[in-house]
Amino acid sequence: MTKSTRRKHAWRARLPVVGIVVVVTAGVAAAVTGAANPLPGLRVVPGGHWVYNSVLHVAFHVDGGTAAIDARAAVPGDPGSQVLQGDSSGYVVGGTRITEFGKSDLTAGPSVTPPSAEVPVGVETAGGPYLVYRRAGQVARLGDPAATMSAGGPVGDPVATADGTLWLPRTSSGLLCRLDRGAVSLSSCPVALPAVHQGAFTLVGDALHFVDTTDGSVRTVEADGLGAAVPMGVAATADLRPAANDVAGRVPVLDSSANRLYLVDPAPNPRPAIVVALPAGQYDGPVAGGPVVAVVNRSTGTLLTFDAAGRPTDARPVPPGEGTSRIVRGEDARVYVDGAQGTHVLVVGKDGKITDVPVVPPAGKPDQPVPDHPTPGQPPVVVPVEHPGTGNNPDGGAGDKPKPHEPPPPPRNPSPPAVPASPPGAPPGVSATGGDSSATVSWGAAADNRAAVTAYRISWAGGSRTVGGGTRQVEITGLANGTRYTFTVVAQNKAGTGPGASASATPAAAASAPKLTAAYRDGDASLSWTQPDLGGGQLVHYVVTGTGLAQQTVSGTTATYSGLSAGKTYTFTVRAVTRTPDGQTRTGAAASKSVTVPSPKITISQGAPTSSGNCDAPDCARVNVTMTGFAPNTTYAIRLSSESNANVRTESARTNGNGSLTYNQLDYDEPGQTVWVSVETPDGRITSNRINWKSQ
Known part of the structure; x- marks a missing residue:
């Protein structure tokens, strides 16, 4: 990257900053990953997790798959700073400054000063990242285009879906508002929340749900409102706190007052909640990462992990250091716990096992703290990743001079070595929607991990299908209505096959037409019918219409229309409305009959x-x-x-x-x-x- 390019990059970073600090309390940052295309010839650090070592003033990148440090950049920052990352830049966000650095050249730009002391929520998502000031009702986008926007009043914790839509609940008006990717103002507030009800939002797959802590239910967020309430099967209390993402279709919900972790099923006809008894203590979380859910017991300083069935998988002490550690979901959907000073990171694997990663320079090569104010006109210091065999002394001694006739030592600050390609990450936002003897499976672009994704494979009980790397949706046909299928999507590149992500759906057909009779009797049109084939769904009600007459919604199999005009012919229709096992509402085929009212x-x-x-x-x-x-x-x-x-x-x-x-x-x-x-x-x-x- 040229100097002129860096200057332009840093100038752009100044635009959105209005009162920007980040939440250091655990369990409040929402992270939704997306794929970015690097500029030709530039090295872009893959998706994973960045941590800021405030002792060394260095941002380190942790590869969650290998639990290793694979990149670092010297960036000025404050104690307790955290790092948010966008497609091509990272941002070290602290209480007194925010500094942008390039993920391709690992070079820091100038810092900017946040004017507000409010602690915002940081959200990593496509088109972001964002900082949400909940009390002030302000949203600052650090990504391109940079912008600061009003939410129209105080808001609760935000949630971002895989397409980059940011959802913001207004606490004063009870409305759920959306900020579309790239928008410079709120797009709409289409959903009204139940009056005087409290709760939070979570993603099941990539479907937004409202966890109502007032009545102990879960509701899907639909285009114009909330779906039917599904009881969680747990006692309603204001102490319930859901994770921002599901674990294998269940929503982790922490009851901090009862020291219990629940895994609740948000689907219609839900399975009983899984109850996990926790040791006594004060807890942060829960945070869900793939098939694992994690909580931190602040009282004992312990990270606890559980699998999708609620079984304990591991426990480790949280990283040491003055201040408060932070539990987050990384861009690779893994769970990380950062030490307060960023000198250690706990990495939670897909199996729930915990690895302690020291965030320190290589042995014998201590980093020097980065000065707060570099010399004007000098580029920021880049701290490269060093590997065995790249120092001045092949024998490992410190300070030895090269022997005669040996090549000169490498430059003091060589460019970071290329990171080899690895299998892709898990596809984000996998969802499945049942149809008539079919299901439509959708997903987002998997992180390519430095080798282009060439194919996606979708597998289920009874079959599999492979599609091209540019495909994001496929319809699976020939399925049995009423049978629940789990679809697993994996990405492939030249380095191999990555981990899978799954979603379930139950195919179901719309109801057939009822058998309808209609007659004019006692001055009324009297209708009756028999229940049709419901196609594997559950009857919700019948919708009855008549020419020029008000629509009726009935639960039985009869209906009556009065006040008909003499000599006029009326055509009546009846349709069954059903709910599929996945909770979708469908309107069935219509049955029609006509009635003529005689003239005197x-x-x-x-x-x-x-x-x-x-x-x-x-x-x-x-x-x-x-x-x-x-x-x-x-x-x-x-x-x-x-x-x-x-x-x-x-x-x-x-x-x-x-x-x-x-x-x-x-x-x-x-x-x-x-x-x-x-x-x-x-x-x-x-x-x-x-x-x-x-x-x-």
């Missing part, structure tokens, strides 16, 4: 001869009256009229449940007259057909 109609005819007190044979006969489409179970006045008499006679009759009646108690006896019948309704008079009366 009166029909008359001349009936059989009769006689009465006011009607004489042979001209007297009954008037047969048929009414349809009237209001059911309603009494109507039926008036008989003729050309010579507007109201020959009026009598009353009552319709049946279908709004129909047949009446033949009216009679008439004047041949040659035109007669008809009429009925008054709330909507007006209904008149029958007209007939000419004939002598029988």
